[in-house]
Amino acid sequence: MAHDEAAPAEEAAPGGYTRVLRVPEFRAVFAAHTLSLLGVVVSEIALSVLVYDLTGSPLLSALTFALGFLPYVVGGTLLAGVADRFPARRVLVVCDLLCAGCVAVMTIPGTHIAVLLALRCALAVVSPVFQGTRMATLADVLGDGDLFVLGRSLLRIVSQSALLVGYGCGGLLLTVLTPRHALVITVGTFLSSALLLRLGTRRRPARAAGRDGADAGAQAAGPVAGARRVLADRRTRVLLLLFWVPPMFTVVPEALAAPYADRIGAGSTGLGLLMCALPVGTIAGELFAGARLRPATRERVTLPLLSFMLLPYLGYALAPGLGWTLFLLALSGAGSAYTLGLDQWFVAAVPEELRGRAMTLNTAGLMTVQGVGMALAGVVAQFAGVPATVAGAGALGTLVCVLLAAQARRGERAADAYRKNGRPNSETGLTTM
Template identity: 75%
Template sequence: MPEQLTAVAARPPGYARVLAVREFRAVFAAHLLSLLGVVVAEIALSVLVYDLTGSPLMSALAFALGFLPYVVGGTLLAGTADRYPARRVLVACDLVCAACVVPMAAPGAPLAVLLGLRCCLAVVSPVFAGTRMATLADVLGDGDLFVLGRSLLRITSQSALLAGYGLGGLLLTAVSPRQALLVTVGTFLASAALLRLGTRRRPARTRPDGALVMDSLKGARRILGDRRVRVLMLLFWVPPMFTVAPEALAAPYADELAAGPVGLGLLMCALPVGTIAGELYAGARLRPSTRERIVLPLVCLTLLPYLGYALEPGLPLSLLLLVLAGAGSAYTLGLDQWLVRAVPEGLRGRAMTLLTAGLMTVQGVGMALAGVAAEFAGVTAAVTGAGVLGTVCCAALAWEARRAGAAGLPSPAPGGPAAQGTEGRDGADRDMTDG
């Protein structure tokens, strides 16, 4: 266990333990700043594109471009997270993001430039997120503190989505979209400074193995080629693909209920509120062993509340169903522990980057499929169908996790498929230093 953790190891369980680690506080504050920067940029850019074009489609496209390139960055650039020192990668990602936003704020920037730079931000995002997640294991160890740290970052993300869009909208009442983008530049630069000054210098995890793209693809093959790691990745990816259905269809559903703008806002907030409540309870009240025991049962149950849509409930019951479904995502705390245990350190950065890219991609696919289903079958049938099909898929994955030995077992023996990713780590420790 790292030296700085020994002082907090004996404290009661809960999030206070991770916040007691000075280096984690720097990572946490940087995460919050980067997240606020992204939220403000999304709102300001959507408004700016609409002002320039008068087209709702182009405004929506500017927002959607934040999701689509994730798979590109997460697949082709994942090797960056392991072959270069983590602090250098994190600081560089923040600086690249700031450099992308500066031209957006320039007067007269053409639409093509705005959308192209938005794509660049989305390509960099999974590399930053994956490297940060891998760094948490260095800062907090790979035990319960890592799980709580990951959980706290997720809770912050969900909370920022609830508050950030409202604050961004409020900001745009006081300043122009281009001025709001300058605020985003400031948050990225502040995040870079925090990471540079508040985290330790650590060597790269692996020695570069050929060109970056080829190294990234080889890493992805090693990760997904291991049966146990693959099923754990799918346990992260598959439930959210179905979970997003009510959010994607919130506007037409609110219209069906005649709930108005307030009802739409409540429908959009209910799932994140449930997610925050479930994670807070599991992180603060449950023991690590309990969190691991409930992973597979919760995976199988988390989408069942969507079956209640078949009864065509009113707004209050719909909100309750969404809160319950969100609370089921507490299974991710135990799943985090399984994944960090199963992936060798030499592949950890690539695995976390791939995990982030896949998660964003499947949510985008899930939203699109929910829209297609609702077009033909109606909103309530689409959400109910997502609950049925999602529960079947989750149950099948839980069964496969048991068969593959992925549920809570120690990491693969040296020489196994995933272990190949640790090759050359000692050389990397000697040859590469942090900037």
């Protein structure tokens, strides 16, 4: 592809998101991602309101949100191989159509509450397959260099922005529409996403097609064997942990935002600001790193950012007021820019025929650990209080991140030695690049 030929020249200049948006296929993926995300946000709000209207139960209403996390691990493990066994465009379009079908059934008057919750689970099972396949497709569309990193960063920025404006817009939408009518809009967004992906992206063969007998055997062995093959490489395991572990700690202040806002007397406005501070910092950090830093610089700052991003949480030990708390959260969020360099290492470490499966596992693990982190934060805060819990998450999280950074540093040095010498290295387990 033409943009691949330009990659060496681009490596010497600071990255710019406009280069990514010049790629027509990426524009289609980007627009489809925005529409799918809009559909997910609206469906979560509308379904939660619908369940509450039908049952009057706050527990069941909250459960509709929880069901967006729990089934991820099922879809991410049992269905991960779908991303590599079938052509990516087909997988993406079918996933969107399945989501549209599930939401369409939700709009039918008289649908039983158990059916609504089961359909919510089905959406969450499909989601990691869709997201993992889409991320793997980015490497096909943009190559596995800097354009891939910037493309993935743009998709993350859209996701974070949805946390800031999506739920507010969804709430406004429900002031003029019933929940079921709002769900009809969601059906439209999923169908539009499917159409964009079908017409705006090229058909490519399945990544697992045409591989040698060993690869074919691994593909046929089932989801557990496939996941085991992804996790067999020590370097890949460490990189996955670098994606998963920090978010498990970063969600702690968000999970405890309501009781902390009550503690400092911030009110509902303060609670909204506390929920927005971390995404704002994340967006700012990613935009700066993606637009202003060179690719090599982004890789150099990956592990330092990882090691220090949770340190601001230690400030919670002083139970600061609203202003300082917002600053601490935004500062920690900016450290999430470490993922840009990590993306580059991950796509280089995973063999192409396993890329879709690896991305799906990554997505499922990320969502699962965030749910676990929120639950554990609530349990600990019940006994230790909110300030001590958040500060403790900062201290423990920093220690774990520093240990993981040391492991990753050894792995990257070994990978660099392999690239220079062209020989397998026992520390990475790599036999091909």
